[in-house]
Amino acid sequence: MNKLSSDERLPLYQRLRDSLAQQIANNRWRPGEAIPTEAALSAEYCLSTGTVRKAIDLLVSDNILERQQGRGTFIRRAQFQSSLFRFFRFQTEAGERRVPESRILSVEPVVAPSSVAQALGLAAGAPVIRMVRLRLLDGQPVLAEEIWLPRARFQALLELDLDTQGPLLYPIYEDACGQVVACAQESLTAETVNDVYGRLLQIPVGSAVVVIERLALNYAGEPLEWRRSRGHASHFRYSVEIR
Amino acid sequence: MNKLSSDERLPLYQRLRDSLAQQIANNRWRPGEAIPTEAALSAEYCLSTGTVRKAIDLLVSDNILERQQGRGTFIRRAQFQSSLFRFFRFQTEAGERRVPESRILSVEPVVAPSSVAQALGLAAGAPVIRMVRLRLLDGQPVLAEEIWLPRARFQALLELDLDTQGPLLYPIYEDACGQVVACAQESLTAETVNDVYGRLLQIPVGSAVVVIERLALNYAGEPLEWRRSRGHASHFRYSVEIR
DNA sequence: CAGTGGTCTAGACCACCTA
DNA sequence: AGGTGGTCTAGACCACTGT
Numbered sequence: 001m002n003k004l005s006s007d008e009r010l011p012l013y014q015r016l017r018d019s020l021a022q023q024i025a026n027n028r029w030r031p032g033e034a035i036p037t038e039a040a041l042s043a044e045y046c047l048s049t050g051t052v053r054k055a056i057d058l059l060v061s062d063n064i065l066e067r068q069q070g071r072g073t074f075i076r077r078a079q080f081q082s083s084l085f086r087f088f089r090f091q092t093e094a095g096e097r098r099v100p101e102s103r104i105l106s107v108e109p110v111v112a113p114s115s116v117a118q119a120l121g122l123a124a125g126a127p128v129i130r131m132v133r134l135r136l137l138d139g140q141p142v143l144a145e146e147i148w149l150p151r152a153r154f155q156a157l158l159e160l161d162l163d164t165q166g167p168l169l170y171p172i173y174e175d176a177c178g179q180v181v182a183c184a185q186e187s188l189t190a191e192t193v194n195d196v197y198g199r200l201l202q203i204p205v206g207s208a209v210v211v212i213e214r215l216a217l218n219y220a221g222e223p224l225e226w227r228r229s230r231g232h233a234s235h236f237r238y239s240v241e242i243r
Numbered sequence: 244m245n246k247l248s249s250d251e252r253l254p255l256y257q258r259l260r261d262s263l264a265q266q267i268a269n270n271r272w273r274p275g276e277a278i279p280t281e282a283a284l285s286a287e288y289c290l291s292t293g294t295v296r297k298a299i300d301l302l303v304s305d306n307i308l309e310r311q312q313g314r315g316t317f318i319r320r321a322q323f324q325s326s327l328f329r330f331f332r333f334q335t336e337a338g339e340r341r342v343p344e345s346r347i348l349s350v351e352p353v354v355a356p357s358s359v360a361q362a363l364g365l366a367a368g369a370p371v372i373r374m375v376r377l378r379l380l381d382g383q384p385v386l387a388e389e390i391w392l393p394r395a396r397f398q399a400l401l402e403l404d405l406d407t408q409g410p411l412l413y414p415i416y417e418d419a420c421g422q423v424v425a426c427a428q429e430s431l432t433a434e435t436v437n438d439v440y441g442r443l444l445q446i447p448v449g450s451a452v453v454v455i456e457r458l459a460l461n462y463a464g465e466p467l468e469w470r471r472s473r474g475h476a477s478h479f480r481y482s483v484e485i486r
Numbered sequence: 487c488a489g490t491g492g493t494c495t496a497g498a499c500c501a502c503c504t505a
Numbered sequence: 506a507g508g509t510g511g512t513c514t515a516g517a518c519c520a521c522t523g524t
Contacts, residue, residue, distance in 0.1 A: 011512060037490065048514045050293075053491085069491050070522035186483045190433035190476035192451045208433045208451040208476075233433035233451075238481075240429045254493060280509065291495045296510085312510050313503035 004045065012047055016055035019045075024064060024075060034072035035065065100135035100142055102167040107131045109151060109158060116148045119215055119226040127151035129158065134200060135167075143231040144200045153179050153224065169225075170216075179224050184216040190233065197230050208233040247288065255290060259298035262288075267307060267318060268423070268463035277315035278308065307425070307462060343378035343385055345410035350374045352394060352401060359391045362458055362469040370394035372401065377443060378410075386474040387443040396422050396467065413459075416467070425462040431455055433476060440473050451476040 004015040020035070029035055036044065042052045056073060059065040066076045112120065112128040120128070128148050135143035147169070149157065156176045165172050173179045189211050198205040209230045216225040247258040263278070272278055279287065285295045299316055302308040309319045355363065355371040363371070371391050378386040390412070392400065399419045408415050416422045432454050441448040452473045459468040 013512080039490085048516085050515085051513060054512090056491095067491065068522085069520070070489080072490060072522095188431075188481040188483070189479050190451045190453050192435065192449065206435065206449055208435045210433050236432050238431040240431070256493080282509085291497085293496085294494060297493090299510095310510065311503085312501070313508080315503095315509060 013051050013054040013058070016041075016045060016047065016052065017058045020055065020059060021064065024059075029075050031075045034074050037072065098137060099167055100137045102169075103134045103136060104162045105132040105134060107158065107162060112148065116226055120148065120150055120223045122150060129154050131157075141201045142235055143229050144197055145227055145229045147225060147227040149225050150223075153177060173224070180218055181216045181224055182218050184214050186215075187213045188238070193230065201230065201232060203232050210236040256294050256297040256301070259284075259288060259290065259295065260301045263298065263302060264307065265463050267302075268425075268461050268465070270421075270423075272318050274318045274320045277317050280315065341380060342410055343380045345412075346377045346379060347405045348375040348377060350401065350405060355391065359469055363391065363393055363466045365393060372397050374400075384444045385478055386472050387440050388470055388472045390468060390470040392468050393466075396420060412468075422467050423461055424459045424467055427457050427459040429455055429457045431481070436473065444473065444475060446475055453479040 004012065004019055007015070010018075023029070035041075038049050038052050038056065041047070042049045045052070056065060056067070060067055060073075064076060066074045068074065108130055110128060110130045111125045112122055114124045116128065117124045117126055120126075122128070127150075129151050131145075131147040131149070133145045133147060134141050135145065154173070154177050157172075160172075160176055162172070170181045173181065190208055191211055192206050193201065193203060193209045195205050197209065198207065201209070203209075210233050212229045212231075214225075214227050214229070215223055216227075218224050247255065247262055249258045249261045253261075266272070278284075281292050281295050281299065284290070285292045288295070299308060299310070303310055303316075307319060309317045311317065351373055353371060353373050354368045355365055357367045359365075359371065360367045360369055363369075365371070370393075372394050374388075374390040374392070376388045376390060377384050378388065394401075397416070397420050400415070403415075403419055405415070413424045416424060433451055434454055435449050436444065436446060436452045438448050440452065441450065444452070446452075453476050455472045455474075457468075457470050457472070458466055459470075461467050
């Protein structure tokens with residue numbers, strides 16, 4: 001006999017959606033846990049199953065819930081899975097996805113070049129951290145990354161032994177610096193590789209590489225990280241649907 | 244008392260969706276025209292309104308139909324604005340968008356190479372039309388396109404003087420061949436340009452070019468056109484938002 | 487087996503548009 | 506006023522999952 005609190009003019013399925021989203025935000029259920037069954041919800045809120053289903057449909061299409069026939073409806077595990085997979089086909093012959101290893105080549109405190117400062121919304125010459133990283137599959141370099149971070153937020157990284165960490169940076173940002181990446185803007189182009197990156201990627205100078213520039217933001221929309229990645233074009237394929 | 248022809252194991256709303264998509268592809272209704280009301284469809288197919296609504300929901304979320312409360316449900320006008328703009332920055336200094344001119348270099352009936360046949364869903368060696376086209380801005384080549392069409396659908400193109408037509412192919416497909424492009428899948432990569440395309444694009448052999456492969460489909464999801472376009476990487480930039 | 491989500495029905499009533 | 510899509514009900518039966 002629960003009550004729907006939000007605006008009475010909204011349809012019931014919308015109000016139920018809002019109520020459930022609120023409870024999810026308040027951790028009534030943990031990620032991976034099941035919410036009550038559709039029957040239980042329709043009893044709790046005195047709604048028909050059709051209305052409950054429509055509310056759940058919305059949360060599923062929002063990527064907040066996940067249905068599993070015969071088992072239940074679950075809170076989606078928050079998985080900021082690297083967008084790499086959308087761009088590079090780092091896969092075995094069998095087509096299974098793999099996270100490339102990470103080899104950090106340098107981490108140094110520097111002052112921001114003007115282009116980087118502008119991307120990160122800092123004053124020119126502001127203190128930043130510059131990191132160069134190589135991603136490898138089976139020992140073969142596939143991606144070379146240049147990463148820039150505002151030092152004010154990421155000072156702790158300089159005192160950390162990054163080699164002992166996993167291959168993903170964003171969990172480290174979260175654990176060591178309390179900085180949570182919520183979303184990112186990426187921008188894609190191609191170029192022929194120069195000698196520096198040719199050597200890093202172990203490909204001939206003049207090969208075609210794809211260049212990905214990414215600005216990562218926190219939930220408040222503030223820039224956290226700017227990176228430029230280069231990878232051999234033969235590892236690269238990006239697909240879109242157009243309507 | 245219409246019959247749903249497709250696979251009996253599929254849910255009714257799926258089969259109705261397919262049936263409607265087929266009729267839309269066959270021009271039973273013109274773009275902008277209304278389809279029968281939900282009540283009429285549920286009578287015609289002997290389905291409840293809930294099932295009909297669900298089928299229409301799918302077509303709406305596919306961007307094929309458009310609901311207007313109190314008025315009806317309408318075939319969406321295909322605004323199919325060339326996706327070129329999303330990928331290539333063909334713009335004046337002022338930032339205004341321009342459609343590049345089209346220069347058709349060849350149109351010839353050939354048999355399909357196996358890769359093309361596979362993309363178009365044809366048997367290997369099936370009759371197709373191969374077209375080579377150059378897109379130019381201010382007389383400068385910016386994009387070289389290789390276009391493959393199933394001859395069964397596009398025979399009429401061979402008897403047409405394409406030079407007298409506009410720079411966009413899809414309106415020609417529609418007017419001359421009755422083939423309506425509803426959506427497309429594009430896939431993007433990069434390579435260093437060979438001598439043939441280097442000469443076409445008037446750029447040095449070995450420059451980085453972006454390669455776009457596109458499969459265009461009609462409303463029934465049947466392949467209509469496969470094309471591969473190459474353009475100089477410096478004209479190319481693609482942006483994405485990642486949640 | 488019992489319990490879950492997935493499909494489907496045959497309505498009712500409402501909000502909105504056109505005339 | 507009459508017709509449209511939008512919301513909602515109170516069920517039924519099915520397909521799938523776990524024990």
